[in-house]
Amino acid sequence: GASYEHILTSSAKPGVGLITLNRPKALNALCSPLFTELNDALSKYDADKDIGAIVITGSEKAFAAGADIKEMAPLTFSSAYTNNFIAPWSHLANNIRTPTIAAVSGYALGGGCELALMCDIIYCSSTATFGQPEIKLGVIPGAGGSQRLTNAVGKSKAMELILTGKNFSGKEAGEWGVAAEIAGYSRVATVAAKEVVNKSQELSLREGVEYERRLFHGLFGSQDQKIGMTAFAEKKKPEWSHE
């Protein structure tokens, strides 16, 4: 893949774009230059019609130990505010349309946990350790943790985790198969499926159902709908167009 300083990119399996956070000396602490590279790599994979799923991973010891505390320590309110510190991190959640998977082993703390939560699916090894320890640094989560962790585990549990900063473990073992499976489906269908599931978080049930129906109708304008349904009737495996 392209050459970066703080990340590695490769196409692990056909159709799967793999991004490995690679700042081992700092346990993959997410400094601003790392995020610039991550966003660049995400945009490139998202624009690549041969990539159907993106996996973000770290090392065995750390997915990411958080935002870079040494970079943040001298920040002032005015510089954080005027430069909109951390805002570029939202690129993954706001702009990337390809399904994303966080494959987590070891520490996923603070911003590392928030980065995982921004992905569509989180898979973790038995050593995966999550936490929002910002309270111990005299601050609060700054990259969506108070919102997404609450959506993921409910208000009471999220409140406890964010107020105590205590770690929690991942429940499910990592499984690469899922990314390849998603990548094997119709590109237009997976992008639409991701979009409608996300809409359920923002729209009323009635609006969400209507939104889903519109997009469902739209898919009858795709080649893959014909390919998929004809293949079923002919008892064949569909060969998606990746249009």
Ligand code: CAA
């Ligand atoms: N930022 C900068 N450097 C970090 C870092 C971070 N988040 N996490 C680890 N490092 C560095 C350490 O300073 C150390 O560097 P040196 O060798 O130069 O001293 C190196 O990585 C290895 O770390 P440790 O020696 O601490 O390793 P350990 O195995 O003893 O402990 C750990 C591992 C428990 C994860 C510990 O490193 C730790 O507590 N890290 C900080 C976790 C944290 O508080 N994260 C939240 C950050 S705030 C945030 O993310 C804000 C936000 O919401 C966006």
